Amino acid sequence: MSSCTKDSEEINVQVYTSAGDINTKLTEFRSKLGTLNSTVGQTTGRREINWDGVPDNLTGIKLAPDFFNPTAAGSPEGRQRGLFYADGADAMVSKTGFSEVNPLVASELPSFSGNKLFAVVNANAWPVEFRVAGQTTRASTKGFGAVFVDVDNSYSVFIEYFNETKTLGKYYVPASSGTSRFSFLGVYFPNDVITRVVITHEGKLVQGEKDVSQGGTNDLVALDDFIYAEPVKL
Numbered sequence: 001m002s003s004c005t006k007d008s009e010e011i012n013v014q015v016y017t018s019a020g021d022i023n024t025k026l027t028e029f030r031s032k033l034g035t036l037n038s039t040v041g042q043t044t045g046r047r048e049i050n051w052d053g054v055p056d057n058l059t060g061i062k063l064a065p066d067f068f069n070p071t072a073a074g075s076p077e078g079r080q081r082g083l084f085y086a087d088g089a090d091a092m093v094s095k096t097g098f099s100e101v102n103p104l105v106a107s108e109l110p111s112f113s114g115n116k117l118f119a120v121v122n123a124n125a126w127p128v129e130f131r132v133a134g135q136t137t138r139a140s141t142k143g144f145g146a147v148f149v150d151v152d153n154s155y156s157v158f159i160e161y162f163n164e165t166k167t168l169g170k171y172y173v174p175a176s177s178g179t180s181r182f183s184f185l186g187v188y189f190p191n192d193v194i195t196r197v198v199i200t201h202e203g204k205l206v207q208g209e210k211d212v213s214q215g216g217t218n219d220l221v222a223l224d225d226f227i228y229a230e231p232v233k234l
Contacts, residue, residue: 013169014188016145020177022184026227029145029186033229040080040134042230047081047133049226052114054093059116060100062090069131080134082231086126090206093118098222102205105220108150108213112182112224117149119222121205129196130231139231140193145186147224148173152212156219157201161187161194168192186227195234199223 014032018025030036033046049068064070065087068079085091092098095116097106102121111117120126130139144161151157154175161168173185203209203218210216 012190014190015171016186016188017171017174017184019151019174019183020180022147022180022182025186026147026184026225029143029184029188029227032188033143033227037133037230038078040077042133043232045230047083047228047230049081049083050113050224051093051116051118053079054116056095059093059095062092065091069133071134071136075134077134082131082133082139083226083228084129084131086120086123086128089120089126090122091118091120091126094222098205102208102220104208104214105205105211108181108211108220109222110149110181112147112149117222117224119205124202124204125198125200127196127198128226130194130228132231132233138195138234140195140234141231142190142193142229143186143188144194144197144226144228145184146199146226148183148185149222149224150181150211150213151175151183151221152219157221159185159187160198160200161189162196162198163193164195168194182224188229
């Protein structure tokens with residue numbers, strides 16, 4: 001299920017959400033956004049990040065907030081994807097289920113694609129913003145979605161979408177089901193634009209506590225693939 005703090009009929013949002021076998025909804029969302037882009041200068045289509053582009057020597061440590069949108073001369077075009085996440089937050093990639101920061105939950109956090117996961121380990125509410133690919137220019141997107149790992153409780157994890165200071169709604173990530181640990185949420189706004197999203201979840205991996213499924217008090221999660229429409233200049 002998904003839930004929104006605004007009347008979804010009023011803004012005609014399109015919500016793609018699934019748990020367990022998430023591939024069907026993931027494919028539908030990708031198709032809605034359009035062709036996958038790998039070069040700068042695009043104004044339609046979509047971008048994706050699955051974190052396996054992060055070198056092994058940069059796993060388990062804090063990444064630069066513009067790792068997937070470097071703008072310095074000579075920056076690799078393949079990493080210029082228009083994504084900018086919370087400066088000051090400990091955004092990290094792991095290939096060991098974040099055993100570097102919390103070995104108690106490593107077995108709870110498998111990867112969806114490739115062998116690496118993403119998390120902001122020291123915060124439970126953190127923003128993602130958008131830039132024109134390869135530039136520092138602020139941008140907006142029409143849709144944003146993500147794969148979540150090990151969401152145990154409905155209504156414990158959500159994404160809130162914003163157009164500047166205006167909230168476009170708060171959408172909850174469904175709890176995983178069956179033998180799969182994966183959930184997916186993607187939202188597309190035909191009649192509005194997204195300038196940032198805030199991803200909120202219980203607990204912080206860096207606190208070293210057990211997951212709720214292990215008898216802990218918080219539903220600890222990580223993320224894998226990010227999928228979003230090509231960011232365009234505001």
